[in-house]
Amino acid sequence: MLGSLLVLPALLVIVLLYLYPFGLAVWISFSGEDGFTLEHYQRVYEVYWEDVIFTFWTSFLSAVIAAVLGILIAAYLRLGADDPIKSFINQLYRIPIFLPMVVVAQMMRGFLAPHGTLNMALFNLGLSQPIEFFDWKGLVIGFVWKQAPFMALIILSGFLMVKDEHIEAARVAGASDLRVLTEILLPMTRNTVAIAFALAYASNVATFTLPYMLIGGAKPTAITVDIAHRVTFFGDWATANALGVVSFLLVSVFAVFYLREMVRRGVYER
Amino acid sequence: MSLLELRRVTKRFGKVVAVSEVSLAVGKGEILSLLGPSGCGKSTTLRIIAGLTKPDSGSVIHEGRDITELPPEKRNFGMVFQNYALWPHMTVFDNVAFGLRMRGWARQDIARRVKEVLELVKLSGMESRYPTQLSGGQQQRVALARALAPSPSVLLMDEPLSNLDAKLREELRHELRSILRSLRITTIYVTHDQAEAMALSDKIAVMNAGRIVQTGTPAEIYREPADPFVATFIGESIAVPGSLLSVNGSLGLIRLPNGVQLKARISKASPPSKEALLVLRPEAVSLGEGENSLKCRVSRETYMGERVEYRLECEGVELKLRSLDPVLSVGEEARVVIDPSRAIIVGR
Ligand SMILES: Nc1ncnc2c1ncn2[C@@H]1O[C@H](COP(=O)(O)OP(=O)(O)O)[C@@H](O)[C@H]1O
Numbered sequence: 057m058l059g060s061l062l063v064l065p066a067l068l069v070i071v072l073l074y075l076y077p078f079g080l081a082v083w084i085s086f087s088g089e090d091g092f093t094l095e096h097y098q099r100v101y102e103v104y105w106e107d108v109i110f111t112f113w114t115s116f117l118s119a120v121i122a123a124v125l126g127i128l129i130a131a132y133l134r135l136g137a138d139d140p141i142k143s144f145i146n147q148l149y150r151i152p153i154f155l156p157m158v159v160v161a162q163m164m165r166g167f168l169a170p171h172g173t174l175n176m177a178l179f180n181l182g183l184s185q186p187i188e189f190f191d192w193k194g195l196v197i198g199f200v201w202k203q204a205p206f207m208a209l210i211i212l213s214g215f216l217m218v219k220d221e222h223i224e225a226a227r228v229a230g231a232s233d234l235r236v237l238t239e240i241l242l243p244m245t246r247n248t249v250a251i252a253f254a255l256a257y258a259s260n261v262a263t264f265t266l267p268y269m270l271i272g273g274a275k276p277t278a279i280t281v282d283i284a285h286r287v288t289f290f291g292d293w294a295t296a297n298a299l300g301v302v303s304f305l306l307v308s309v310f311a312v313f314y315l316r317e318m319v320r321r322g323v324y325e326r
Numbered sequence: 327m328s329l330l331e332l333r334r335v336t337k338r339f340g341k342v343v344a345v346s347e348v349s350l351a352v353g354k355g356e357i358l359s360l361l362g363p364s365g366c367g368k369s370t371t372l373r374i375i376a377g378l379t380k381p382d383s384g385s386v387i388h389e390g391r392d393i394t395e396l397p398p399e400k401r402n403f404g405m406v407f408q409n410y411a412l413w414p415h416m417t418v419f420d421n422v423a424f425g426l427r428m429r430g431w432a433r434q435d436i437a438r439r440v441k442e443v444l445e446l447v448k449l450s451g452m453e454s455r456y457p458t459q460l461s462g463g464q465q466q467r468v469a470l471a472r473a474l475a476p477s478p479s480v481l482l483m484d485e486p487l488s489n490l491d492a493k494l495r496e497e498l499r500h501e502l503r504s505i506l507r508s509l510r511i512t513t514i515y516v517t518h519d520q521a522e523a524m525a526l527s528d529k530i531a532v533m534n535a536g537r538i539v540q541t542g543t544p545a546e547i548y549r550e551p552a553d554p555f556v557a558t559f560i561g562e563s564i565a566v567p568g569s570l571l572s573v574n575g576s577l578g579l580i581r582l583p584n585g586v587q588l589k590a591r592i593s594k595a596s597p598p599s600k601e602a603l604l605v606l607r608p609e610a611v612s613l614g615e616g617e618n619s620l621k622c623r624v625s626r627e628t629y630m631g632e633r634v635e636y637r638l639e640c641e642g643v644e645l646k647l648r649s650l651d652p653v654l655s656v657g658e659e660a661r662v663v664i665d666p667s668r669a670i671i672v673g674r
């Protein structure tokens with residue numbers, strides 16, 4: 057009884073600061089002139105469905121590529137020989153994690169512009185026409201650039217929980233670095249990798265600055281840009297909230313997994 | 327020709343010299359123990375052989391080929407770790423099959439071989455268990471099966487029995503011995519337990535502070551210690567410094583600090599020198615009078631079940647005397663004879 061009284065303030069804060077605004081947003085997305093309506097969702101479907109799909113696959117694809125790169129970086133840092141190159145990379149790879157997305161977006165604009173660094177490099181390699189990067193390509197490159205180091209950090213913390221002996225036993229048994237990665241490290245840290253993936257994916261779905269600065273209102277664009285557009289130009293909170301609920305659903309598939317694992321065994325395995 | 331050789335191998339960790347100028351040779355089918363106290367460099371030596379640690383200098387030779395730079399996965403050695411190091415996400419079957427899969431064996435061949443090796447270590451029927459569902463002894467058997475499955479050229483074992491209780495340890499020791507003998511597999515066995523080394527090995531290399539101080543058969547190591555370290559580390563030895571007065575064949579006459587003169591055998595592995603050490607193990611001491619005897623007083627009596635052990639104060643020297651039955655009591659005076667063929671003199 058006293059126990060439940062003690063958690064009451066915390067519970068109240070959660071309800072007031074999190075659940076209430078969230079519930080309100082959901083409520084508004086279903087409210088029309090005469091009470092309950094699906095018209096906002098219908099608008100989402102008619103006007104923005106392409107963007108919903110676009111948001112899903114760019115976020116997912118970026119998270120997959122970032123996961124592969126993150127795993128490779130983490131594997132190198134866990135299995136590579138201790139030398140100056142490794143300690144240099146060990147410092148370097150974390151920098152993008154601490155850069156705000158708006159800075160990343162600004163960098164990407166310069167890097168990916170029609171006469172930006174990347175296109176000039178491609179031009180020098182013999183490409184005649186500059187590639188248009190201010191669409192899904194730029195978005196994916198920006199997301200990967202930002203998320204791969206973050207995933208490397210989390211996955212490496214998982215890899216470091218695997219005992220040296222387990223790795224050495226595999227080596228003596230005939231496993232190359234790649235087999236150690238696929239047979240020992242990844243299976244033993246499955247959940248850490250899945251959680252890193254879910255976090256990166258969710259953060260991609262929720263990012264506004266990068267799609268806004270790279271793609272803006274051009275079609276297709278990210279849901280977050282549509283939400284801002286809906287609010288700024290139409291003052292249409294109802295449709296904006298409906299879009300918000302849809303993006304929440306896009307994320308929640310993985311969020312459910314994340315929460316379940318958190319509860320089940322803490323963030324790290326044995 | 328030896329199958330595996332270490333040539334002047336040295337490894338430092340910062341200022342600590344873990345392994346210093348170690349050379350050794352193991353013949354095909356031979357079981358060699360690296361025996362020494364904790365921290366003397368046994369594991370580091372074994373890891374250098376496995377390829378898990380790179381030596382600072384020296385070389386590892388396998389079948390006449392220098393493999394010092396060869397990564398562990400290309401050496402075709404098997405290793406049993408002190409804490410088993412079984413992979414927790416794999417069943418017993420998958421643990422044992424791992425090395426075979428890495429070598430690209432076909433599925434049916436893997437199944438057949440895993441079955442065979444599990445039979446050898448008496449774990450048939452446990453294939454689908456996970457390591458956490460096994461006892462310590464069973465885990466150790468899986469670790470052995472895993473190391474043996476690919477028929478490695480050399481089997482490396484690092485204190486494999488040290489985490490087991492005494493009774494199980496002894497049982498497994500005998501079983502291990504018969505398995506290794508029946509397979510005729512070349513084995514390097516690391517242990518700090520002399521009884522284990524004696525029971526298992528063809529040859530023992532005694533290590534101290536990063537160096538190999540003596541290599542020989544268990545009998546040679548026990549009976550002909552090369553120096554004071556080996557003499558005192560092996561057996562329940564009591565060592566008394568003295569000076570060697572004369573040598574007569576294999577026997578020497580040593581004078582102890584209290585002026586007493588005793589005859590004892592000179593170790594063949596230790597050239598006689600004036601500065602000497604008299605090594606007295608319990609089997610060299612018995613109740614009796616006459617030549618080569620000392621006057622003693624019983625200072626402690628310990629009942630050990632199958633025997634009684636007495637601590638004796640003998641003219642300034644502490645000795646241990648064993649007896650099957652209680653024959654003395656604390657405070658009593660008695661004379662003991664030192665058997666000159668069992669007391670050993672080594673140079674210091
Ligand atoms: N990875 C390491 N880093 C630093 N010192 C080490 C390392 N491995 C072993 N040592 C040191 O080297 C010496 C020998 O260690 P080890 O070979 O493990 O001895 P043993 O197996 O005989 O107990 C010890 O002093 C130990 O502290």
Ligand SMILES: [Mg+2]
Binds near residue numbers: 365368369370485
């Ligand atoms: Mg050790």
